[in-house]
Amino acid sequence: MKLTAALLLAPLALAAAAPKPNAHISYDGYKAYRISSGQNAASIRNKLAKFAAVQFNNFNFNPNQALDVAIAPDEIPAFEILGLSTEVMSQDLGADIAQEGPLASYERVSAQAVPSLTWFNSYHAYNDHITFFNDLQAAYPQNSEIFNVGKSVQGRNIFGIHLWGSGGKGSKPAVYFHGTVHAREWITAKVVEYITYQLLVEYNNDTAVTAILNNYDFYILPFVNPDGFVYSQTSDRLWRKNRQTRSTSSCVGTDVNRNWPYKWELPGGASTNPCSETYKGQAAGDTPENKALVNFTQTLANGKGIKLYIDWHSYGQYILLPYGYNCQARAANHARQNSLASSVAAAIAKPYGTRFTYGPSCSTLYTTTGSSTDYLTDVAKSELAWTIELRPTSSSGNGFVLPASQILPSSVEQWEGIKYLLAAM
Known part of the structure; x- marks a missing residue:
């Protein structure tokens, strides 16, 4: 559910648009930072938004205290000169994903036998x-x-x-x-x-x-x-939402756990932005x-x-x-x-x-x-x-x-x- 500490935040540019069929998103060399924001989260988000190279996702434990960002290798120098108060959460997101290991084949015991x-x-x-x-x-x-x-x-x-x-x-x-x-x-x-x-x-x-x-x-x-x-297994390991498309947006996916028909209409606990990880649906x-x-x-x-x-x-x-x-x-x-x-x-x-x-x-x-x-x-x-x-x-x-x-x-x-x-x- 959470996007805190090391990770593993897909940049907004990756989360927003679907890749080409059979394309695979690589996080090799991506560096994850936690930006200390305190009560200045809005101003920091605005600063990042004006800096076109930096794509970020701010859905964390407490966005009033910190923002987590994932930066592509060629954008790291430009990000670091912004002078924000940061902590490096992951030196290489791709390496973290590799530690998970490959998908294993299922070894069936025999018909009607309890799996191992x-x-x-x-x-x-x-x-x-x-x-x-x-x-x-x-x-x-x-x-x-x-x-x-x-x-x-x-x-x-x-x-x-x-x-x-x-x-x-x-x-x-x-x-x-x-x-x-x-x-x-x-x-x-x-x-x-x-x-x-x-x-x-x-x-x-x-x-x-x-x-x-x-x-x-x-x-x-x-x-x-x-x-x-x-x-998440074939294209983007860090994909969160479903794969629903909307005629009103090029962004893909709705958060099924923000879509239940109870207190859905209340503000503050989900997003109305189709590109958001917590998009609640129409x-x-x-x-x-x-x-x-x-x-x-x-x-x-x-x-x-x-x-x-x-x-x-x-x-x-x-x-x-x-x-x-x-x-x-x-x-x-x-x-x-x-x-x-x-x-x-x-x-x-x-x-x-x-x-x-x-x-x-x-x-x-x-x-x-x-x-x-x-x-x-x-x-x-x-x-x-x-x-x-x-x-x-x-x-x-x-x-x-x-x-x-x-x-x-x-x-x-x-x-x-x-x-x-x-x-x-």
Whole structure:
């Protein structure tokens, strides 16, 4: 979700316009800076805007305190003579991306066999993710099924996997997970896959997991922005939005997590500029992805109800509670949510000591409007509705391109937190 610390900000010129088909955007030699702005953010943005060579994106943790910019190699000297107060966050964005490692091939065990845990040693192509889920479901056909909620802009299925326990399919309140709404946040898919894997593999083997799956129906959508994810793998590793075009602009993409039809119209938590990373769309819920998600969400809400919703993002290590649209607003059950978040953070820390900050989304991080968690809280009436920002911290040099060596540790610590939450809520 965030664009802080090292990274990894695509220059506005790259984010705004789509490259030619099959073109690949390289960040080799790009240098990332954090510009200290304090209360002078507007004047600094104006200064940069007048300097034509510098393209920047200012969607960070707190744009009143800092602006993050990515500068092409041949523009670095001109940028540095501006005399701004800066900190170098990355010497070479391309080198940071290379540390992520190549996409690995999926090694299938055999038909109807449980996929190997080696899946979590590497990142994989989108089609391999589809095969992984199909194989995982085929190994547990009695308590799982693959489903689709709709189509993306480019016609890909927005698919999910439904898990259930001894009560039978659809008999219990819903636990509902979303991953990869922001395309470049690859670690989110891996984490929700690991949680899915553990729920199925440990059912009837682990008493606590068996009780969890007997108490809830799980609906897990690992790629709610499949087009953007594919584009981030084939053309621009740092692509965030969907791939929707608009007749009124040459810029591509809408932020699906600013497009939900609740508090969408409020200013300050999203952008009306089609070139912005947080572009909210022309109307509430006007992306095909959001239409599909809203319809499915309401189906769950009108059925057995939604007990827990989590929208998985990276990065920063946060557990974010309602609300995003107003920094003073609190959910009716805020005290209980906050207490649970504190205990979940403690459980996450047990394997490796990783620390997560928790609190209401707006006051803890920044204002968001048209977000899924606010919609799930007030419209779909989910008892708990959280955003979890995964590794690394906002001060880390990795950001969105988390090395593959951190996939399994990130997944293990989240599983510890989720096991606690599912048993305690």
